[in-house]
Amino acid sequence: MQIDWLAIAPEIVVAVTILGVLAADLVLPRPLKYWTATLAVVGLTLAVVPLILMAASSVETRSLFEGSYVVDDFALVLKGLFLIAGYLVVLMSVSYIESDRYYQGEYYLLLLSSVLGSLVIASARDLIVLFIGVELTTGPLFMLAGWRKGDIRSNEASLKFFILGVLSTAILLWGMAMLYGVSGEVRFDQIRSALADPSPAAQPLVGLAILFVLVGFAFKVSAVPFHFWAPDTYEGAPTPVTAYLSVSSKAAGFVALFVTVYVALRDRVDIWGPGLWALAALSMTIGNLAALRQSNIVRLLAYSSIAQAGFMLVPFAAASVAGEQLAEGLAATVVYLVIYALMNLGAFAVVIQGARRTGTGDIDGWAGLGRIDPRLGVLAAVFFFSLAGIPPLAGWFAKFVMFRAAIAAGSAAATSLAVIAAINAVIALYYYARVAKVVWFDEAPAGAEPATEPPAASLALTLGIAAVATVVVGVFPAVFAVFGEATRVLLASG
Amino acid sequence: MTVTAGWYMTLAALLFGVGLVGIFLRRNALVMFMCIELMLNAVNLTFVAAGRAIGDLEGQVAVFFVLVVAAAEVVVGLAIIVAVFRQRASASVDELAELKG
Numbered sequence: 178m179q180i181d182w183l184a185i186a187p188e189i190v191v192a193v194t195i196l197g198v199l200a201a202d203l204v205l206p207r208p209l210k211y212w213t214a215t216l217a218v219v220g221l222t223l224a225v226v227p228l229i230l231m232a233a234s235s236v237e238t239r240s241l242f243e244g245s246y247v248v249d250d251f252a253l254v255l256k257g258l259f260l261i262a263g264y265l266v267v268l269m270s271v272s273y274i275e276s277d278r279y280y281q282g283e284y285y286l287l288l289l290s291s292v293l294g295s296l297v298i299a300s301a302r303d304l305i306v307l308f309i310g311v312e313l314t315t316g317p318l319f320m321l322a323g324w325r326k327g328d329i330r331s332n333e334a335s336l337k338f339f340i341l342g343v344l345s346t347a348i349l350l351w352g353m354a355m356l357y358g359v360s361g362e363v364r365f366d367q368i369r370s371a372l373a374d375p376s377p378a379a380q381p382l383v384g385l386a387i388l389f390v391l392v393g394f395a396f397k398v399s400a401v402p403f404h405f406w407a408p409d410t411y412e413g414a415p416t417p418v419t420a421y422l423s424v425s426s427k428a429a430g431f432v433a434l435f436v437t438v439y440v441a442l443r444d445r446v447d448i449w450g451p452g453l454w455a456l457a458a459l460s461m462t463i464g465n466l467a468a469l470r471q472s473n474i475v476r477l478l479a480y481s482s483i484a485q486a487g488f489m490l491v492p493f494a495a496a497s498v499a500g501e502q503l504a505e506g507l508a509a510t511v512v513y514l515v516i517y518a519l520m521n522l523g524a525f526a527v528v529i530q531g532a533r534r535t536g537t538g539d540i541d542g543w544a545g546l547g548r549i550d551p552r553l554g555v556l557a558a559v560f561f562f563s564l565a566g567i568p569p570l571a572g573w574f575a576k577f578v579m580f581r582a583a584i585a586a587g588s589a590a591a592t593s594l595a596v597i598a599a600i601n602a603v604i605a606l607y608y609y610a611r612v613a614k615v616v617w618f619d620e621a622p623a624g625a626e627p628a629t630e631p632p633a634a635s636l637a638l639t640l641g642i643a644a645v646a647t648v649v650v651g652v653f654p655a656v657f658a659v660f661g662e663a664t665r666v667l668l669a670s671g
Numbered sequence: 672m673t674v675t676a677g678w679y680m681t682l683a684a685l686l687f688g689v690g691l692v693g694i695f696l697r698r699n700a701l702v703m704f705m706c707i708e709l710m711l712n713a714v715n716l717t718f719v720a721a722g723r724a725i726g727d728l729e730g731q732v733a734v735f736f737v738l739v740v741a742a743a744e745v746v747v748g749l750a751i752i753v754a755v756f757r758q759r760a761s762a763s764v765d766e767l768a769e770l771k772g
Contacts, residue, residue: 304733305729305732305733305736308733308736308737308740309736309740312740312743312744316740316743316744316747319747319748319751320747320750320751323751323754326754327758329755329758329759332751332754332755332758333755335751335754336700336751336752336755339747339748339751340694340700340703340704340707343707343744343748344694344707344710346711346740346744347687347690347707347710347711347714348710350711350714350737351687351710351713351714351717353714353733354714354717354718354721354730354733355717357718357721357722357729357730357733358680358717358720358721358724358725361721361725361727362729363729363733
């Protein structure tokens, strides 16, 4: 069998980096352990090189292992996203983990393993490969969520995440097993052709299988009503891990969901379309309403990320209830996903630095932060307004693409989803703007000194990259539209 | 009466149901964990029965992967339970209520 080594080069590079970190952690003396972070950063950067080579090459679709593992433009864009998000999370972890007394080497090892899992998900076109990818993504995160072993809150976060994560795996697998049972295939394109014309007796089983797969993935992306683990886990986990959970792991769950329903189950859109519609509407509404009454900044971002997951689903869900323009809907959803990842990572970097500056995660404790540390205050405003969708920041373009696709889908159900999204965008503005208001307009506590020491270099770099990306994409959205185009390939190849 | 694949699937569905109900009713983390194992094994039974009925090896291959992942998850889960137990000397999930809102 001929193997296209370039196609799996990113995964190989990350896997080698994982082994390198493991070996380095064994031999490095304690004060030099931070080199494991450097190794992780170098590895993630090197893994981007084959992605660029593949994007530049004329080969559109690389299919490996008899079609179980496909690297097309869709996979390339998402692999790029996962690598960059992993890169930013490693950068924001450096100072955070170093100041802890826990093991640095293991931390990066687990984080890189999770990145590797999401790379696999982006290419998986087979139930078994997809399952391995999903588990490789979430498995290390159970441990990372409980990273501060001596802290009961971190333990609780980890245990809740673990039990619901494994429960969702079991539900997902049960759905997959039934899909296999009715179609007799594990590869997505074969499942699709097998399900195109099922016997009437198998119809209820197909419906049940799709329902279970949908519920399993809904847990992974913490969509309402399967979201209840997320706020607790987000609050108790170390903040860089929370950033990773709310961006990469959520994005990986979405990608797995999209690939499954779009490539394998596209002809049964009548079953999963309404399901996605309900998940999108509920996630937006419940997430936003719950975010309104949060006083802790991390919990606020937790509910905000639930609501954002709802926004993200809107274009694809609208297209699938309308039953047409699925490719356009998916493209809009992927654009939203990429922009959300950048601005949300920025928001979490602000939270890390803000919590260090003020010593609290309470929003009210951040009063006057803009005067104490103006640069951090500006960045907080940039990321939170971008999440709210205010022009000229990247978030507005994401919202614009979302509404355009939802309205273009055309049916009454699609339009009503767009209306629900519009109402929710207004609600969301309130709590995002409140953070900016507290930071800039509330009086700083008496005796607060203007900050003199700069943030750690690695954290400053994270903030810088995310801020530049957020502003540039907002001002020149055209640079970004090309990513959306990439998803169309999935339609052609599926 | 011959035992067809449908019987195995029904048994698997029952096992899955027992596990699912157990997770929601039991409050001990270890028992919840056992319930999840029950569900994963119900999935395995479904895969094997379906693969056998169709005459296809892929279902049995899937079981190997599920088994390995389940074993890895046992390790992680027990480690987390031990970490909680060291703090609280209890494995009841009801006593874990530091995080809410």
